[in-house]
Amino acid sequence: MKTSLYYHLYVFPKKGISLPDLLEVIESSTECCQYDTNNWVIATTFDAKEWYSRLEKFVEPGGRLFICELNIYNYWGFMNNGLWKMLKNGKEKKR
Numbered sequence: 406m407k408t409s410l411y412y413h414l415y416v417f418p419k420k421g422i423s424l425p426d427l428l429e430v431i432e433s434s435t436e437c438c439q440y441d442t443n444n445w446v447i448a449t450t451f452d453a454k455e456w457y458s459r460l461e462k463f464v465e466p467g468g469r470l471f472i473c474e475l476n477i478y479n480y481w482g483f484m485n486n487g488l489w490k491m492l493k494n495g496k497e498k499k500r
Contacts, residue, residue: 409435409448411475411495416460417443419468427463436495438488446475446488448495 418427431437434447449456453472464470477495 407450409450409495409498410452411477411492412447412449412453412456413471413473413475414445414447414456414460415443415469415471416445416464417469418463419466422463422468427460430459430463436491438485438491440484440488446491448491 414431416427416431418424431439431445431447434449434451436448437445438447439445447456451459453474456472457470460470460472477492480492
């Protein structure tokens, strides 16, 4: 079984996009946590390029999209409990 990678997603959809359709794509990841407006952390077996392909139709033209692999072993801060739980579980799965 392929190991999940973790990514930070920032998605600012173009005008006229159905948010339920966007959420359906994001929630198709192995695991996801929306921690702020337009911001998610996802666990997935797909790479950033594949996620770009999946999300491009929601942002082009006129929206914004940022995808960045996330290091789940080195983090600190104040976030919601759902995100901390997701990151902790991810570290335990990779051991």
